[in-house]
Amino acid sequence: GLEGGAKNQFSTFSNFITTINQKKEGIGNRNSPTQLVLPNIKNVRDLPRICLDVRQKQRMSIDALPQELKAPFPPEPSLPIRTKTVKDFQDDVEKSKASGDWKAVHSFYSTTFDSFLEINAAFKKDTNSPFNTVEDSGIDTQFVNAVYDALLNTPQDVQKSVLKGIINGLLQEWTGPRTKDDLRAYCILLQNPQFSNTSTYVIYAHLLRQIAALTEADHHFLVHWSKKISQKRFKQVVDRLLQFISLRLFPAKPEEFPPMVKCTWWIPSATKVLALFNAANSLISPPIISYTDFYNSTLDHIDLMEEYHNWQCYGNSHRFSFCQYPFIISIAAKKVIIQRDSEQQMISIARQSLVDKVSRRQKPDMNMLFLNVKVRRTHLVSDSLDELARKRADLKKKLKVTFVGEAGLDMGGLTKEWFLLLIRQIFHPDYGMFTYHKDSHCHWFSSFKCDNYSEFRLVGALMGLAVYNSITLDIRFPPCCYKKLLSPPIVPCDHNTLVGICDVTLDDLFQIMPELAHGLSELLSYEGNVEEDFYSTFQVFQEEFGVIKSYSLKANGDKIPVTNQNRKEYVQLYVDFLLNKSIYKQFAAFYYGFHSVCASYALLLLRPEEVEILVCGSPELDMSALQRSTQYEGYQKTDLTIRYFWDVVLGFSLDLQKKLLHFATGSDRVPVGGMADLNFKISKSETSTNWLPVAHTCFNQLCLPPYKNKKELKQKLIIGISNAEGFGLE
Helix, strand or coil, rough: CCHHHHCCCCCCCHHHHHHHHCCCCCCCCCCCCCHHHHHCCCCCCCCCCCCCCCCCCCCCCCCCCCCCHCCCCCCCCCCCCCCCCHHHHHHHHHHHHHCCCHHHHHHHHHHHCCCHHHHHHHEEEECCCCCCCCCCCEHHHHHHHHHHHHHHHHHHHHHHHHHHHHHHCCCCCCHHHHHHHHHHHHHHHHHHHHHCCHHHHHHHHHHHHHHCCHHHHHHHHHHHHCCCCCCHHHHHHHCCCCCHHHHHHHCCCCCCCHHHHHHCCHHHHHHHHHHHHHHHHCCCCCCCCCHHHHHCCHHCCCHHHHHHHHHHHHHCCCCCHHHCHHHCCCCHHHHHHHHHHHHHHHHHHHHHHHHHHCCCCCCHHHHHHHEEEEEEEHHHHHHHHHHHHHHHCCCCEEEEECCCCCCCCCCCHHHHHHHHHHHHHHHCHHHCCEEEEEECEEEEEEECCCCHHHHHHHHHHHHHHHHHHHHHHHHHCCCCHHHHHHHCCCEEEECCCCCCCCCCHHHHCCCCCCHHHHHHHHHHHCCCHHHHHHHCCCEEEEEECEEEEECCCCHHHHHHHCCCCCCHHHHHHHHHHHHHCCCCCCCCHHHHHHHHCCCCHHHHHCCCHHHHHHHHHHHCCCCHHHHHHEEEECCCCCHHHHHHHHHHHHHCCHHHHHHHCCCCCCCCCCCCHHHHHCEEEEEEEECCCCCCCCEEEEHHHHEEEECCCCCHHHEEEEEECCCCCCCCCC
16 A cells, blocks of 8 residues: 555655745846856756755745745644643553553554544644644644653554554545645654664655655745754754665665665655755754764765766756755765766866877877976966966866976875965965954955956965865865855856855854954944944945055945944945955955866855865864874884884874874875875885985875884984975985
8 A cells, every 4th residue: 555655756846945945146146147157067958956055044934935835724624632741641651661551551652643633633732723834833842752752662562553553644545735734743753763763664765755745835844843853853863864765775684675676766755855854954053963964974885976977967857866965965975076077077178188189190298188387486376377377278187296496206295285385375464365364263365456366366276276186275264265165156157247245144254353243243232322322334444555445335325324223234234345345356266266177067066164175174183093094014003113103193292293294195184084085104214214204295105214212213203394395306
């Protein structure tokens, strides 16, 4: 009977999530372009709508729903009268435990879960009230929690009666739209802890299928009701859904489940229900659980590129792909997709260069397969700018760096140092491109006007090249920067379309200029007369090269006083001016520089936080984890020299540990996969112990002579890692 259930296509699901999360578009300048620039991407039928974009957090009321969804509520059937309270139930459970007679408890469970009406009769706070709003589900949460907490400790026949009742409810013939009582029942049933057991998965799958097939308006209610669930219960539901997907993909006992060909809808249904919880999580600030709690690491082991290509070709059509729901794909898996997509683009560009050369009957040169950058250390920024501007057509080739006058061959190490030195120089306060804010420990774009913004484009291209070539950078931008970098994630074809503009809040300003943000927050909560006490107008004053300049936040802003009534508008315009308008040209150049290298569908899969991790890696060093994953050549991990080494390193200050990592790998940041992804190796150097350690940063390899004692090793190691600039050949 269950297998013969409704086989609705979930065609409205993507539209629902898009609607519920969609932000208000800015007037005129934020309209989505009708044409998109997608270099080197073939056979794209339509731009996939990322249905669960957690960057978009607008709360949506029922009035905001499309007109066709505003159907009158179907009448609620009258509910049976049930008077049992939480205390009555708990007393019954205690009596049953003491006497061993579970009849009363069995009767309660079998009656309560026998139908959706009975579920509402037991758990609805007031059976006479409709509870037809998104603000209040009308569910007696305390009672639901008590019933579920006791369920797994009851005899098997009690637990079976609950599952039998749920089957009865799911087999009910639906003759019209779902009522709010039906939605309440779905919301309650999703929290049933029995669905953690694989023996219940067939029932669970049909429950998920029915929920996934609900209308957009019904999903709207479930999302808003779900965000009221406690953090503990919310996390449990999410974990159950992730486990369900994992075990269906890779079952420990395949015989426990129907053949995959008979239940291809299991995983899409579960993923779509999980999307509702992701949408609910994104509506609250701070979110109920971390976005990383939605990652399913099992997906790291499937053919991700097939998923990615299906998504490219079929978009959000009825062909399911996990890429339609990027919140479930871990950052490690997304990195794999981006790397492979980058490699394919590199190969395609290199092949085209080779074909062009041959077609002109010219001799092929291996250098044409790379982006070759030659720079002088004494003119690092200007040389880099000239090279990247001159070789713009080659940006998607593999990067290869040469320092003029040095013999080092770039197998990766020179590239890392080029990035490091260039970033260090560009972000130096004396250079004037970026302002360092000590309170927030981050850089922000200088608002000073200039004639040429090409250096900002260079910084954007550097970040793009770093992601494209899997290099981590020591850049300290606030999260707001990465949100702007994905606004929009695909470069618009119309260059008149504004880029790098996103909705910003006081929270974003707190992450950059906490003192100023605190002052604006005080203004919003001030209980006195704002106009008389602050005497401010809708103006901003900024110092530029020793001259104070004023900017109006709106037309005739210098004549409009800030009052108790308009102070919210003033604060919002002030924040928007600082983070969007005052730095528009600088950030637009930075945006185009980044996307000149990284233009890819894969960016649509990323959250701003994930872009930051891909660019910067993690600053958290765990040297114990590095010790566990280190490989040895010529040494054993029990050798005295190796034991001395780790005793010294684990005792280093954080600054010295970063210097060691930079010395050995070319970067002091940890990649996405953690220390294990470094593939760090310590090799035995047969040179004299008078020599310093040597590093091959191309291969993350440290060559360590067999020093006689710990003191000598520590002394030589500190000298080596503290003087680690420049390359030579032995």
